[in-house]
Amino acid sequence: MSIFPAHRNHPIYWAFVLHRLSGLALALFLPVHLYVLSLAIGDGGKLDEFLDWTANPWVKAAEVTLVVLLALHMAGGLRVLALEFLPWRDNQKTLAAFAGATALGFGVLYLLNVV
């Protein structure tokens, strides 16, 4: 027996939750990213300090997570667009699994490049 109501106990519901949460996480990340980029113009010393800090393995782990979230949101978004604009197909769970696998694939590729 699940702790979730029946209409939420479905892979496609969780695909929706992941898409929404990844979209929110990306929206929160973007202003921080733009602020750090702005240091290149305003305060080079502070930018160098920040870049030194990014050598920390926890920051690298956060970067990989962010890449997975971006790939998850992109693949999940393309899934939603396919759902809306292409003819209906019955294999929605397979498409969601494909979107998840694509995101993890991007994460692994990125991980192989940062370690």
Ligand code: HEM
């Ligand atoms: C990488 C390419 C991207 C694609 C293909 C994409 C696609 C989509 C689609 C189709 C939706 C609507 C989902 C729905 O109606 O259920 C959506 C929602 C959203 N996107 Fe994106 N997106 C992308 C990048 C981004 C980025 C970079 C951000 C943040 C900076 C972002 C933030 C959001 C947010 C906050 C929502 C609302 C989520 C919700 O209401 O469930 N997206 N995206």
